[in-house]
Amino acid sequence: MLFHHIELLALGVTIGICCWPYLKNIRYCDIKYDANERGGRVYRVFIIEDDRDICQSVEKKLAVWDIECKGVENFRSVTAEFAAFDPHMVLIDITLPFFNGYHWCEEIRKISSVPIIFISSAAESMNVVMAMNMGADDFISKPFDMNVLVAKIQALLRRTYDFSSRVPLLEHRGAVLNMGDGSLSYNGEKTELTKNEFRILLTLLENKGKTVSREKLMDALWQSDSFVDENTLNVNVNRLRKKLDALGLDSFIATKFGTGYIIQ
Numbered sequence: 001m002l003f004h005h006i007e008l009l010a011l012g013v014t015i016g017i018c019c020w021p022y023l024k025n026i027r028y029c030d031i032k033y034d035a036n037e038r039g040g041r042v043y044r045v046f047i048i049e050d051d052r053d054i055c056q057s058v059e060k061k062l063a064v065w066d067i068e069c070k071g072v073e074n075f076r077s078v079t080a081e082f083a084a085f086d087p088h089m090v091l092i093d094i095t096l097p098f099f100n101g102y103h104w105c106e107e108i109r110k111i112s113s114v115p116i117i118f119i120s121s122a123a124e125s126m127n128v129v130m131a132m133n134m135g136a137d138d139f140i141s142k143p144f145d146m147n148v149l150v151a152k153i154q155a156l157l158r159r160t161y162d163f164s165s166r167v168p169l170l171e172h173r174g175a176v177l178n179m180g181d182g183s184l185s186y187n188g189e190k191t192e193l194t195k196n197e198f199r200i201l202l203t204l205l206e207n208k209g210k211t212v213s214r215e216k217l218m219d220a221l222w223q224s225d226s227f228v229d230e231n232t233l234n235v236n237v238n239r240l241r242k243k244l245d246a247l248g249l250d251s252f253i254a255t256k257f258g259t260g261y262i263i264q
Contacts, residue, residue, distance in 0.1 A: 043157055046087035047071045048078055048104055049119065050096055054142075058091065061146050065154070078104045079111070083171030087114060089157060092136075094120040094127060102134050109135035111169065111176050111185045115156045119144065170205045172263065175249055177205060186247040196221055196232075197240040204253060204263045213260040237261065 045067055047055050052071070059069040070085050072078050075097040082090070090108060094101040105116055115138075118131040123141030131139050137156060140149060170177040176185045182198040184191050193201065199220045204212055218233055237253070244252045254262050 042066055042068055043089070043161075044068045044070070044085060044087040045089045045091060045153065046082055046085050048090060048092040048096065048101065050075065050093065054119075057146065058149070061150055062153070065150065067153070075099070077174065079107045079176070080171055080174045082108055083111065083169045083176040086169055086171075088161065089114055089153065090116045091119055091153075092116060094118065094122050094131070102130060105131065105134040105136055107188055110188065110190060111178055115160050117152065117156070119149070170202070172205055172208055173249075173252070175244075175247070175252065177201060184243070184247065186249055189247050191243050191247060193240070193243065194236075196236040197243065200233075200236055200240055204261060208263045211256045211260050211262045215260075217260065 043066075045058075045062060047058060047069055049055050049058075049071065055069075055071040059071070062069050070081075070087070072081055074081065078099075090105075092101045092105060096104070101118060101120070105118075108114070108116065116136045118128075118136050118139045119142060120127065120131075120139070121142040123139070128139045138152060140152065168179045170179065174186055177183075177198075178185070179202075182193050182195065184193055184201065200217055203217055203220045214230070214233060217237075218229075221232065221236070241253055244250075252263060254264065256262055
């Protein structure tokens with residue numbers, strides 16, 4: 001038995017000596033998990049922060065984990081940019097141009113339930129409580145450890161999306177169509193759509209910039225109604241337009257006479 005162990009040890013030493021010229025040239029690299037290792041899912045994080053250095057640092061760090069980031073560009077239309085990017089999570093500061101983070105947190109909560117993390121140097125207990133009451137999921141005080149931020153983001157993404165599905169949104173000119181409950185939001189106001197109104201608006205938004213024929217819209221209504229004719233389409237378009245006007249979306253749907261309708 002002793003001789004057996006000695007032989008194995010000698011064999012190991014011999015292999016090590018023979019392979020050393022090759023092993024010493026191996027470079028150690030950082031381990032990076034790509035989207036394929038998460039089942040093809042690429043997460044998106046929307047950053048509402050006016051400090052560009054912080055935005056770029058967070059973007060660079062999260063890119064290592066294949067998390068796509070986008071910083072807000074126009075601080076007057078945060079909700080519209082949020083809906084257009086359709087993120088899985090939001091990072092938001094309290095002190096921002098024009099409107100503070102509490103305001104935008106409340107506006108986002110009207111149309112979405114995505115996780116929201118506040119990142120702010122104003123970490124007094126009153127601000128933390130206010131953020132949570134507005135719908136935030138977590139609060140991280142500045143300056144923060146980037147590794148801690150990444151860990152919190154990953155944990156919250158896992159808890160949110162491993163057991164539930166995210167409701168998609170369609171946005172155009174500030175109007176946000178919620179595909180989950182069939183509602184339409186604009187400038188903080190929300191209105192409920194009937195199933196026919198929803199199908200008409202959805203079809204037009206999916207083809208924005210293009211004229212949609214009346215026949216195509218009637219085909220869309222056939223999916224929810226047992227009988228659809230020209231009058232059915234006219235009635236539903238008129239009702240939808242009234243709801244759009246009430247939200248402040250005048251002339252949102254234009255008529256192409258003899259052809260159909262278009263959303264520019």
